Amino acid sequence: xxxxxxxxxxxxxxxxxxxxxxxxxxxxxxxxxxxxxxxxxxxxxxxxxxxxxxxxxxxxxxxxxxxxxxxxxxxxxxxxxxxxxxxxxxxxxxxxxxxxxxxxxxxxxxxxxxxxxxxxxxxxxxxxxxxxxxxxxxxxxxxxxxxxxxxxxxxxxxxxxxxxxxxxxxxxxxxxxxxxxxxxxxxxxxxxxxxxxxxxxxxxxxxxxxxxxxxxxxxxxxxxxxxxxxxxxxxxxxxxxxxxxxxxxxxxxxxxxxx
Numbered sequence: 001x002x003x004x005x006x007x008x009x010x011x012x013x014x015x016x017x018x019x020x021x022x023x024x025x026x027x028x029x030x031x032x033x034x035x036x037x038x039x040x041x042x043x044x045x046x047x048x049x050x051x052x053x054x055x056x057x058x059x060x061x062x063x064x065x066x067x068x069x070x071x072x073x074x075x076x077x078x079x080x081x082x083x084x085x086x087x088x089x090x091x092x093x094x095x096x097x098x099x100x101x102x103x104x105x106x107x108x109x110x111x112x113x114x115x116x117x118x119x120x121x122x123x124x125x126x127x128x129x130x131x132x133x134x135x136x137x138x139x140x141x142x143x144x145x146x147x148x149x150x151x152x153x154x155x156x157x158x159x160x161x162x163x164x165x166x167x168x169x170x171x172x173x174x175x176x177x178x179x180x181x182x183x184x185x186x187x188x189x190x191x192x193x194x195x196x197x198x199x200x201x202x203x204x205x206x207x208x209x210x211x212x213x214x215x216x217x218x219x220x221x222x223x224x225x226x227x228x229x230x231x232x233x234x235x236x237x238x239x240x241x242x243x244x245x246x247x248x249x250x251x252x253x254x255x256x257x258x259x
Contacts (some may be wrong), residue, residue: 001051005029005079007060007116008039008086012185013135016208016256017083018045027052031069031086033059033206060086060112063103070119078127082120084157085135093147103148109153115159121164123175124185128172134161136177138223141235154179156222165220174218178211181225 004021008014010032018028021047035057037107042053056072058065087109090101098236117132124130139145140154161177168175184201214222218228223232245252 001025001027002030003077003078004081004083005031005116005120006083006085007031007112010034010041013142013183014083014085014193015041016204017085017133017138020050020054020208021081022049022053022210025049025051027178029056031055031056031058032061033057061108063107066107066115070115073116073119074123078129078130079120079125080124082116082130082132083135084116084133087135087153090148090152094149097148105149105153109150110156117164119162121168124173125168125171130172131174131176131215132161132164133176133211136161136179138179138181138225140144140179146156153235155197162220169202176215176219177213177221178214179221180207180211183207197240203252225227 004017004026006014006021009018009028009030011034014030018030018041022028024048028042028045028051030042030053031039035055038057042055045051046053056069060066060069066070073082088105090097090105113134117134118216120130120132124132124200134157136157137151137154139151140156140158143151143155145151158177158179163171163176164175166240180202181197182201184203194241202225204246210224221232226232
């Protein structure tokens with residue numbers, strides 16, 4: 001029986017993933033800061049689905065705790081599926097945000113998923129199977145929607161997923177980037193926003209069910225709110241069309257100083 005490790009599992013998207021994967025028969029390792037919520041969810045899923053569920057209290061923005069979880073992933077029975085879901089936002093724009101808040105956002109949204117993927121992926125590649133799901137955001141593609149560095153951190157998760165797919169796909173490791181739109185989670189509170197003022201919110205269960213359809217199809221990028229997949233395909237086609245030009249050894253004519 002395979003094991004899924006889910007970060008940010010005590011509520012929201014992470015808890016929904018835990019419920020869906022438990023129903024599919026996966027053993028679970030649930031990671032979050034809230035011990036009480038985590039323990040209650042673990043007990044419920046273990047009883048309901050007759051699976052093994054381990055709860056690990058961990059603040060992934062703390063370097064020591066993050067390194068301990070990464071070490072555990074390397075030496076413990078393998079995580080066959082890693083759901084990098086834990087993430088946050090902070091109130092205000094770039095200038096208004098304190099240095100320590102920027103650093104914490106980077107550690108949680110970028111450093112933690114990178115190090116956990118790094119801890120898991122070598123074992124997956126050696127076994128010839130495994131999956132990593134990185135919860136990015138449509139803000140990673142449309143960074144103009146919001147201010148601050150949140151969009152930049154989510155753009156990083158998208159490109160990380162694409163890079164790992166390129167490097168490890170042939171070894172049997174599947175990597176998926178999920179790009180939610182506005183979703184009913186606690187992240188709005190973290191950003192200092194009133195959720196009742198947000199239009200077009202997707203429910204968490206709908207989001208995760210859609211993400212799992214993309215997972216089962218082995219999509220590299222899954223965008224649940226996007227109706228027309230051809231728009232994403234056109235975006236990717238345009239990006240790839242530029243790539244041969246990146247090897248030019250001279251600046252393009254439009255950048256040459258007039259003689």
